[in-house]
Amino acid sequence: MTHTIAYRAAILDSLGDPAELGLENSYRYFEDGMMVVENGRISALGHAPEIMKGLKSGTKIHHYEDALITPGFIDTHIHYPQTGMIASYGDQLLDWLENYTFPAEQKFADPAHAEQVSEIFLNELMRNGTTTALVFGTVHPQSVDAFFSSAEKRNLRMIAGKVLMDRNAPATLTDTPESGYRDSKALIERWHGKGRLHYAVTPRFAPTSSPEQLATAGQLLREYDGLYMHTHLSENRNEIEWVKALFPEQNGYLDVYDHHNLLGQRSVFAHGVHLCDEECHRLAETDSAIAFCPTSNLFLGSGLFNLPQAEQHKIKVGLGTDVGAGTSFSMLQTINEAYKVMQLQGKKLHPFKSFYLATLGGARALQLEQQVGTLEPGSEADFVVLDYNATPLMSYRMQQAKSLEERLFVLMTLGDDRAVKATFAMGETVYNRD
Structure with missing residues (x-):
């Protein structure tokens, strides 16, 4: 029996290393996104209104507001x-x-x-x-x-x-x-x-x-x-x-x-x-x-x-x-410190590069990019839901953020385990904060 669930939220994953592709070409982002998981694998990814047209009737939809889904x-x-x-x-x-x-x-x-x-x-x-x-x-x-x-x-x-x-x-x-x-x-x-x-x-x-x-x-x-x-x-x-x-x-x-x-x-x-x-x-x-x-x-x-x-x-x-x-x-705290390591050398660590290193970069280092590290349809449904309002300070700071990269930077600077709303492995919940 096919087990299908759709997840609706802002969705981000990496397409490659920003150092090679350039920042603009290195990521994929859906402000109102939807990801469909069937039997532990991602079967569809895209803009929610488009994906919903093709959903089988009765498909359960989890809607996360003020949240970002990324690969685990x-x-x-x-x-x-x-x-x-x-x-x-x-x-x-x-x-x-x-x-x-x-x-x-x-x-x-x-x-x-x-x-x-x-x-x-x-x-x-x-x-x-x-x-x-x-x-x-x-x-x-x-x-x-x-x-x-x-x-x-x-x-x-x-x-x-x-x-x-x-x-x-x-x-x-x-x-x-x-x-x-x-x-x-x-x-x-x-x-x-x-x-x-x-x-x-x-x-x-x-x-x-x-x-x-x-x-x-x-x-x-x-x-x-x-x-x-x-x-x-x-x-x-x-x-x-x-x-x-x-x-x-x-x-x-x-x-x-x-x-x-x-x-x-x-x-x-x-x-x-x-x-x-x-x-x-x-x-x-x-x-x-x-x-x-x-x-x-x-x-x-x-x-x-x-x-x-x-x-x-x-x-x-x-x-x-x-x-x-x-x-x-916390990988969020780890990229926070990575940013400082770069600052001490007079270099910058862009939020898109940071999230690449924490997801697809790690998968490539482990020769696992065909399985995990992205939200590409066909890959294993290992993903995390990050809460933009995890703390009062983060919530207030997010109100001032004007772009995706600014929101990511706030997540990686102020975020820690409290920002993780839920964690999924092969489509199953392995952690739920609430």
Whole structure:
């Protein structure tokens, strides 16, 4: 039996990167729009009066006034085990890992703890309008089992993986090249491609994996089709120096991963704050992607990501909240901080570019643009309803807004989880504020 629902509101999605298409050609907008969802997929999109002519009689219509429908947000880098340590005071990257991250992650040896945090984490994503994420687990296979079980129940398109870490970490958090390979293989065979789930081979970062372990990560990528590779790159200057000391035979941080065959079109590198042009060229050449994580880069004092440099090299870029170093699950707050990162470099981040990065840009970084990231008919109905009157201040400010781009800018500057009225995955409500 066909299950059809129509949604009426202002509707916006991205058609491509404004850096390539120009602002005017980069988006599609319907002031009085309608989107029709049939059996979990979008079947029609356009101006409400036109779409309504073709609606089957009896089709239920949800009308959202003073609201904007956009594709669900896509978070290209986040750590679910760090949910309970968000907002931890006072350290930069390497000390922060030692003092906060590793103690928090040790608790995930307990499957019940992993299950509890998975539920809290996914509730937060849904409350913030994020429908797809690329997610770090811990070194424990049970952390990934718990996460995928929770995501599968909600029918979410999620990507995750077990951390590979065989050195420079507490003994309770290390595996070996052999056990990491074996555990990853079992998880891949259990979860990869099941429903809307995908597996990511996940070495934490170069300093915590031996060359032998990085080689086994490359081996997994060769053995299975469609796997992701998810790690960190050039986040902090001390980290970069440490990598040089650990891998003196390699020509820089990116080359460590390149040497072990970890670059490619499903490889996502978090941060990339301190990249040279040669590294940017190599990322683009291999169709690898960067997750731009502004809230965590500011919070840990790591530096300012150079988005214009990435654009110049035509590198795929998505946005990452990077919770728990990131300070919010909200993609609206993340683009608020991204705007400031650009301002500090004397550059602008236009609202259309911001929403591109949070939706289609993330989908492209994850090679998922055929499935999610737009509202194109045929794609999966993952979308979010944003409330223009979420707070008294936002409501008052919106009364002064004279254009779509101004309304978007208010949303991304003043908006947070309160602005999310409802979140849908495959056409089903996964969060309803009211």
